[in-house]
Amino acid sequence: MTQPTATPAVKVKMGANTYGKADVRLFKVFRDQPPYEQRHEIKDVWVRVAMEGDFDAAHVSGDNTDLLATDTVRNTIYGLAVDGLTGSVEDFGKLLIRHFVQQGPKVKRAAAYFTEHQWGRMAAGGQEHDHAFVRQMPKHTAVVEGDGETFTVKSGIDELYILKTTQSGWEGYLKEQFTTLPETNDRILATVVNAIWEYAVESCDYDAVWQRVYQQLLTTFTDHYSPSMQNTLYRMGEAILTVCPEISRIHFSFPNRHHIRYNTERTGIENPNTVFHADAEPYGLIEGWVERA
């Protein structure tokens, strides 16, 4: 039933390519945990696996012989999670990659992407509950990539929305034709943190490092007057590299969620710097790596 394709006048070839399964929603319960054998722990994570290799036959001539179906990839993720997901998603990623490189005859490398939802233990009446949880906003992201023997790991924080109502300003910047913004030494600073870091070590307690980064990030956000998002970015990186020797460098992406003092004076009402418009768009976007020197 295949219709003939007109012979093309040009020579083409496949370049880099991958395939796999995305948006696999894996949920695991760890039952009967210490201290008193009734506590449950959970992992709630979206997984994407992408395999890389010599898939020319499939692309060029439609020969699927060496292709693992993406449905098989999904079954594998759930199947290996039964015994293999015991700690961090980063460690689980290494296990997945090892499997896919061994299992797929033409798979040379693979990557696993994770978005792990954070859940807080429910506290009803002040006491933490054994098996009830409330979803939190921030996410733990991770990317593990490798050939089955050596791996590169990146971890991150996403959707952490933080704000401070003072101790932030924006002054002394360049003035030219298109500059209309007034200077201020007391503004609201708000951002939705996206951070990604790389490791100086081959392996470590990834979940413990994540917690340390998360706590230091909040601490640094509050411990100084911020003359610019750029300076706060640098301070955060410096502090995190100090408390986390496992990390070689860290990248931040900071959308500057502007809160603009609303001009109520033109309608006869004095606004004593209390009423703001939380602007949805457009936003300043500040990005950068902080690295060991």
Next chain:
Amino acid sequence: MTQPTATPAVKVKMGANTYGKADVRLFKVFRDQPPYEQRHEIKDVWVRVAMEGDFDAAHVSGDNTDLLATDTVRNTIYGLAVDGLTGSVEDFGKLLIRHFVQQGPKVKRAAAYFTEHQWGRMAAGGQEHDHAFVRQMPKHTAVVEGDGETFTVKSGIDELYILKTTQSGWEGYLKEQFTTLPETNDRILATVVNAIWEYAVESCDYDAVWQRVYQQLLTTFTDHYSPSMQNTLYRMGEAILTVCPEISRIHFSFPNRHHIRYNTERTGIENPNTVFHADAEPYGLIEGWVERA
């Protein structure tokens, strides 16, 4: 340049109609608060105002004489917030409605809709910070409606995502032609709570009631074996009406976020009820009012 409209063969008229401004993003800082005069509090709220009245002239003949521009509505919300937003959004809603009914010559009634984002005080080093905050997931919603003299108020909770890993089942339901679901007495129960309640009193401390509802909702979620979402809905309503005499009735909308035990056995791996697929769709949707008898 207006082109003539063909005279219609039918008689038509305007029915119920409203207009106003939506998605006004109001942010207010309360500076120098007790206990030690350095603490900031914040209100972060999306506002919609809809005005109702005799706007036939505008609709039928394009006469705008008695219409307040929606841009004016926005200016008013920010302007009145300077002195008028001092406590709950519910109280601010009454103030807004009074204003619009007085100000718009043809405005007979108005409604104010609120989505208030919750922020937790940042705790760096175990101590709560004066002016730094982290965005939380749940929202405080409210609708205030009235003619400027009497008001109806509804309050709600939205986007509260809760889950428990055991103490929930689903058994004994009706079996017929299209029934294929197996029974279980140990499943994961998860939902994104949407609740709305009405008041038995004309006025009260709306923020205090909200907190009480929120806490009781979590408590009831954890305090029983759930034979169905329906029964848990009823128990929640009963408990909340018990601790909140201010509330006359409460409505819940519970999407049943199914977590389905993944069948790894067909690939030769035993799943000891630990690995689940967090299904994104479709979902059971259970809704209902619980009222004073």
Next chain:
Amino acid sequence: MTQPTATPAVKVKMGANTYGKADVRLFKVFRDQPPYEQRHEIKDVWVRVAMEGDFDAAHVSGDNTDLLATDTVRNTIYGLAVDGLTGSVEDFGKLLIRHFVQQGPKVKRAAAYFTEHQWGRMAAGGQEHDHAFVRQMPKHTAVVEGDGETFTVKSGIDELYILKTTQSGWEGYLKEQFTTLPETNDRILATVVNAIWEYAVESCDYDAVWQRVYQQLLTTFTDHYSPSMQNTLYRMGEAILTVCPEISRIHFSFPNRHHIRYNTERTGIENPNTVFHADAEPYGLIEGWVERA
């Protein structure tokens, strides 16, 4: 394993309630259609079914005996679609409701909600293709509700984003303390149409009516100078009621997607009314019914 609930001091009862399945993604192919028996037609629709009845036993005492599982509801929607979805979603809705009222011993009424995605036939080389399609933006919505014998039907259009660059203004409105907006007789008018209509007849060719409403809506949008969104709303309703005798009344919800002339003059550049900021928020929201008089 059920823990006892403390006897409440208040009397409560279940109020109105429903349950069912939401976000069922039903796709049907009609193969081998005329004119030449090779043409495929498709229906792509998200379905929600909500059942209403006497479910007190389930809510109050956790007795599921008379509850149809929501999973059964899903199976039913797909199963009945095989022979029962032959034309409009409105007609399919009546069939679903009849079934659920008969099948559920305690079901008294039911409602079916539809969001039908529109697909255009792909035209490669100017000729319409037999079985290839491109997704369009607007949606055909519908709600059918009833007791299995009589039904009320509502149909609608959603996510139809339209814009005109001239022939629209906003003048002569009320000026007061909070009014800062300048008047204009040449602005951009843009909105994302949401329309819902009710029928004056028990049954009709719902898909044909939808097409007629859609076409008339576009025609009226372009055939006059618009002095306000309100007046354009009325004109649309009047024109549609004229060409669609099947419709008794129609409701429009028009978010006014403001395009604001950007003030480049303060940076020394004259803007000859060509460069605009497409404002994302907040927006005017104009809503109303147009009815037969």
Next chain:
Amino acid sequence: MTQPTATPAVKVKMGANTYGKADVRLFKVFRDQPPYEQRHEIKDVWVRVAMEGDFDAAHVSGDNTDLLATDTVRNTIYGLAVDGLTGSVEDFGKLLIRHFVQQGPKVKRAAAYFTEHQWGRMAAGGQEHDHAFVRQMPKHTAVVEGDGETFTVKSGIDELYILKTTQSGWEGYLKEQFTTLPETNDRILATVVNAIWEYAVESCDYDAVWQRVYQQLLTTFTDHYSPSMQNTLYRMGEAILTVCPEISRIHFSFPNRHHIRYNTERTGIENPNTVFHADAEPYGLIEGWVERA
């Protein structure tokens, strides 16, 4: 008021970094166009600009002297659009980058990202309207990057949702432990196309190339039996490189939007391959470059 930062025990430095303005919603009207001087054309585009350079002073010591405010970036985009946005967004991108490299004393390079919304001319009564438009789903994306003298340009198509109901299969793939999927030679093939291409030429008529890619993509989608998404990807790339000599290579990202034949047989109803579940997740994701050999 700045609190001292503890001297860190580690040496750090800034790595690669950028900043700028994102989500600038630029809308331009071209009035009085040929053929008969009453026709309007529009450009509706979201812009992001990111500047790269030596911003160490700002990051490390909070010295903003050489920083252009992101608000200035926004003003510039609107200001330059008045005379400078006359054709493709790709050409406008080069103009923006030239400006920012000249204007910012420390700016060495810049990038401009575009998402251009497509609007179809409204056709009421079969005739194309002069100034009324309907928003389409697909988007024209572009990234221009450079030092102000030489540029690299990438263009793309996004959110183009296409589907065919037959002439697609998936057979002959690798079978192993985790494989449960049955083979088929008649399935529904659906994807949301994301394509990005690079140019073999320094400059060209970017909008004309975009149209040619778009048309060829649809043509190839329909002109063959698809044994796999991979093979269709390759065929699309080959055909586009054939008709577009301006393009050096093209990348596709194809989420495989699975439409799964619903198993109604277990409820006693035969499904003659007409009723499908449009699965929302998880999805196969196939990605790859097709390049000139």
